[in-house]
Amino acid sequence: MFRNVFILVLVLGVMAGIAQAALVLVENFDSMATGNIDGRTCTGVLGGTWDTQSANTGNVVVEDNSGSRVVRFMSTSSGGGRGVGFNSITDLIEDSETGMAFFRFMIRTDAQVPRTYMGLISDTSDDPINSTNTDTPTNIPVGFGLVDDSSGGFNLVKTDGTTVLKAGLVRAQWYNVWIEANNAADTFDLYLSTATGPAGAPALPTSGDLVAGTIPFGVATSDPLTGMIFASPTGTVQSSRCYIDEIYMTPEPATLVLLGLGGLSLLRARKKR
Ligand SMILES: [Ca+2]
Ligand SMILES: [Ca+2]
Numbered sequence: 001m002f003r004n005v006f007i008l009v010l011v012l013g014v015m016a017g018i019a020q021a022a023l024v025l026v027e028n029f030d031s032m033a034t035g036n037i038d039g040r041t042c043t044g045v046l047g048g049t050w051d052t053q054s055a056n057t058g059n060v061v062v063e064d065n066s067g068s069r070v071v072r073f074m075s076t077s078s079g080g081g082r083g084v085g086f087n088s089i090t091d092l093i094e095d096s097e098t099g100m101a102f103f104r105f106m107i108r109t110d111a112q113v114p115r116t117y118m119g120l121i122s123d124t125s126d127d128p129i130n131s132t133n134t135d136t137p138t139n140i141p142v143g144f145g146l147v148d149d150s151s152g153g154f155n156l157v158k159t160d161g162t163t164v165l166k167a168g169l170v171r172a173q174w175y176n177v178w179i180e181a182n183n184a185a186d187t188f189d190l191y192l193s194t195a196t197g198p199a200g201a202p203a204l205p206t207s208g209d210l211v212a213g214t215i216p217f218g219v220a221t222s223d224p225l226t227g228m229i230f231a232s233p234t235g236t237v238q239s240s241r242c243y244i245d246e247i248y249m250t251p252e253p254a255t256l257v258l259l260g261l262g263g264l265s266l267l268r269a270r271k272k273r
């Protein structure tokens, strides 16, 4: 009896542990060739396909930075917007679900200005990253912007480009970002912390990392969230280079249940021995 209770507690502990560690890899670029990412399959475990806007300009590139392979993008003063992103992952954040996305970003120290947007998208087409979405951050359902603060750093803002959510971010600093999207309520919680570099699996955020909670989706949707966008719109001045690495998302609850049952079988096998 006590033993069964002990095992039940263990199993619940395992399942809770899995739920805690529910972020799985979408992309870290490490096994990807450098160069143009357009049309490539994501190398993580959730599937997905990369798409770009104006990658043929050389302004959207897979390259090595800070000791890791990353994707870099920027827009120029003369050209249109630049963007990179993916869709069609196998575990969508359905309209009834809450799911988390994680990634790291860094804005280079240069003479340009950060004017960069990123977030989750809802698009099942084979062209989710296009001129319209790249140039219109308010089209991003669940995201935020990084804009110049006129004193060498930058501010984290809503996709409206003006509402500051967190001021005083610094260049040449890698940051952890967690977006917890409640697609049923069309609201999200945004977390941010500094990272030592681009590489390595994420931990979960702490309450102290919360930037803002229950932020309304920029665009309410009854569709699933299917991927992410990282973009710099058309502008009259060049944007600072932005680098992205280590993209993770949460799998479906059904996957978690299977993993939990796996843990249960393991405990049963142990009990028999
Ligand atoms: Ca990497
Ligand atoms: Ca495209």
Ligand SMILES: [Ca+2]
Residues within 6 Å of the ligand: 095, 182, 183, 184, 185, 186, 220, 221, 222, 223
């Ligand atoms: Ca929704």
